[in-house]
Amino acid sequence: xxxxxxxxxxxxxxxxxxxxxxxxxxxxxxxxxxxxxxxxxxxxxxxxxxxxxxxxxxxxxxxxxxxxxxxxxxxxxxxxxxxxxxxxxxxxxxxxxxxxxxxxxxxxxxxxxxxxxxxxxxxxxxxxxxxxxxxxxxxxxxxxxxxxxxxxxxxxxxxxxxxxxxxxxxxxxxxxxxxxxxxxxxxxxxxxxxxxxxxxxxxxxxxxxxxxxxxxxxxxxxxxxxxxxxxxxxxxxxxxxxxxxxxxxxxxxxxxxxxxxxxxxxxxxxxxxxxxxxxxxxxxxxxxxxxxxxxxxxxxxxxxxxxxxxxxxxxxxxxxxxxxxxxxxxxxxxxxxxxxxxxxxxxxxxxxxxxxxxxxxxxxxxxxxxxxxxxxxxxxxxxxxxxxxxxxxxxxxxxxxxxxxxxxxxxxxxxxxxxxxxxxxxxxxxxxxxxxxxxxxxxxxxxxxxxxxxxxxxxxxxxxxxxxxxxxxxxxxxxxxxxxxxxxxxxxxxxxxxxxxxxxxxxxxxxxxxxxxxxxxxxxxxxx
Ligand code: HEM
Ligand SMILES: *[C@@H]1O[C@H](CO)[C@@H](O)[C@H](O)[C@H]1NC(C)=O
Ligand SMILES: CC(=O)N[C@H]1CO[C@H](CO)[C@@H](O)[C@@H]1O
Numbered sequence: 001x002x003x004x005x006x007x008x009x010x011x012x013x014x015x016x017x018x019x020x021x022x023x024x025x026x027x028x029x030x031x032x033x034x035x036x037x038x039x040x041x042x043x044x045x046x047x048x049x050x051x052x053x054x055x056x057x058x059x060x061x062x063x064x065x066x067x068x069x070x071x072x073x074x075x076x077x078x079x080x081x082x083x084x085x086x087x088x089x090x091x092x093x094x095x096x097x098x099x100x101x102x103x104x105x106x107x108x109x110x111x112x113x114x115x116x117x118x119x120x121x122x123x124x125x126x127x128x129x130x131x132x133x134x135x136x137x138x139x140x141x142x143x144x145x146x147x148x149x150x151x152x153x154x155x156x157x158x159x160x161x162x163x164x165x166x167x168x169x170x171x172x173x174x175x176x177x178x179x180x181x182x183x184x185x186x187x188x189x190x191x192x193x194x195x196x197x198x199x200x201x202x203x204x205x206x207x208x209x210x211x212x213x214x215x216x217x218x219x220x221x222x223x224x225x226x227x228x229x230x231x232x233x234x235x236x237x238x239x240x241x242x243x244x245x246x247x248x249x250x251x252x253x254x255x256x257x258x259x260x261x262x263x264x265x266x267x268x269x270x271x272x273x274x275x276x277x278x279x280x281x282x283x284x285x286x287x288x289x290x291x292x293x294x295x296x297x298x299x300x301x302x303x304x305x306x307x308x309x310x311x312x313x314x315x316x317x318x319x320x321x322x323x324x325x326x327x328x329x330x331x332x333x334x335x336x337x338x339x340x341x342x343x344x345x346x347x348x349x350x351x352x353x354x355x356x357x358x359x360x361x362x363x364x365x366x367x368x369x370x371x372x373x374x375x376x377x378x379x380x381x382x383x384x385x386x387x388x389x390x391x392x393x394x395x396x397x398x399x400x401x402x403x404x405x406x407x408x409x410x411x412x413x414x415x416x417x418x419x420x421x422x423x424x425x426x427x428x429x430x431x432x433x434x435x436x437x438x439x440x441x442x443x444x445x446x447x448x449x450x451x452x453x454x455x456x457x458x459x460x461x462x463x464x465x466x467x468x469x470x471x472x473x474x475x476x477x478x479x480x481x482x483x484x485x486x487x488x489x490x491x492x493x494x495x496x497x498x499x500x501x502x503x504x505x506x507x508x509x510x511x512x513x514x515x516x517x518x519x520x521x522x523x524x525x526x527x528x
Contacts, residue, residue, distance in 0.1 A: 127287035152358035178322035194262025375442035388422030
């Protein structure tokens with residue numbers, strides 16, 4: 001007779017064993033002996049912020065498909081990997097919960113990024129794709145005027161003012177670059193008059209970055225264990241996320257609402273300056289109004305939907321671009337030979353981006369075509385992807401096959417699956433000496449074969465994701481990053497002053513571990 005005491009643990013054991021034996025994922029190489037039995041292992045890896053290194057080691061050892069838990073796999077290949085999952089339109093949620101609901105704003109108002117269902121998502125994306133497309137951006141007089149005003153009126157003066165500091169020419173370049181990207185992104189969304197002006201107001205810049213960054217380390221519980229998090233909070237009043245995170249979110253939401261109100265007021269005026277055109281706000285409000293009329297919706301208050309959408313754009317847009325730029329500057333500050341070549345390339349611009357050229361900027365198409373500037377930005381997006389880790393999706397109800405032709409595995413429906421830019425970009429067959437920052441590899445492509453080009457530029461390049469959920473702001477990101485880098489190096493040389501904490505965090509968006517990256521500027525004397 002088994003004492004009754006042993007019954008519950010025995011039943012539990014039998015249950016685990018039965019689940020294991022009937023789970024097709026058990027055939028997939030396991031990242032850890034516990035992985036096919038319980039999600040606790042991968043949860044503990046995420047909780048300790050060592051997911052990146054863990055996944056890298058697992059794929060290096062076990063191949064392109066690995067099992068992370070009884071209901072999760074990671075893929076690291078193009079065919080049978082990102083092509084299947086992301087081009088194939090696997091959704092962001094599994095019906096019960098979605099990891100991306102975390103990105104809703106204003107207490108549960110969804111936006112394009114947070115939406116799981118493909119149908120709802122693509123309706124929204126159709127409203128927004130055109131204004132963020134490369135051709136529209138490149139010929140937008142509003143964006144050019146906004147960028148000019150921010151570069152000449154704010155960014156270059158902010159750099160120049162560092163020479164009156166106690167330590168002349170020394171600055172926290174991460175903060176300044178983040179301010180520049182926020183001003184440009186909100187300039188395009190809300191118009192210059194209603195957008196942010198963080199660059200001219202160091203106090204406001206500090207206020208915003210402190211607020212924004214204070215929330216960074218509290219994503220684990222609400223994203224990985226949303227049900228537990230909300231039950232603990234609503235039933236037991238126990239908070240896994242401190243209340244100051246809610247306060248910070250509310251302040252950022254209020255700040256965004258003010259910009260929305262500003263944009264709405266501009267649109268009511270009969271005539272506005274071109275740079276005050278709230279391009280994104282205007283397009284979105286018109287499109288939502290049209291949709292509401294079409295479906296005969298009673299809903300008249302579109303403000304929460306608009307605000308939730310644009311808040312996601314400004315957060316996604318400034319943060320990722322700021323991270324990329326801080327690594328551009330950091331790498332150029334340790335590769336002075338490449339920096340000098342970039343400066344020589346920038347001397348070919350007409351007009352040069354120096355204070356006396358204001359307000360004229362060289363044409364965006366000319367900036368975009370500078371080979372070394374392009375190579376520097378692309379190499380940084382590759383090696384220091386701002387979103388380097390898993391972008392989770394769920395397999396469709398009927399299941400699918402994952403893995404390259406040589407070895408595929410059946411994966412049932414509802415399984416969480418993800419790929420990671422950082423791992424795809426570390427493929428030595430595609431990016432030789434992958435761990436080195438080597439812009440040259442992009443210049444060498446000129447002479448490379450078509451297949452090689454395609455592998456490097458599109459198949460394996462994943463900084464902006466791929467498929468229907470690919471970054472809508474990638475062209476705006478590249479546009480602003482190129483102008484900012486061009487403006488900085490047309491006027492200055494940079495070296496490192498203090499780069500403690502430059503390593504990327506192990507998180508979804510992966511900023512440097514320190515919010516402070518100090519750079520020494522030196523005035524760049526024209527020699528050409
Ligand atoms: C270097 C800069 C940027 C990088 C590396 C980046 C990267 C990404 C990635 C990887 C995704 C897919 C995420 C996922 O599925 O989990 C994404 C989506 C998105 N990004 Fe960006 N992004 C950048 C700049 C921007 C900018 C400037 C905007 C401003 C509009 C923006 C807005 C968005 C939006 C709205 C989505 C969701 C798209 C959708 O769901 O269809 N991003 N971004
Ligand atoms: C991820 O881990 C690899 C290997 O440990 C490391 O080389 C790389 O810098 C890490 N990347 C990020 C974004 O943390
Ligand atoms: C502030 C500053 O150093 N401005 C310089 C920008 O670059 C041009 C030439 O490249 C110089 O003439 C300016 O003095």
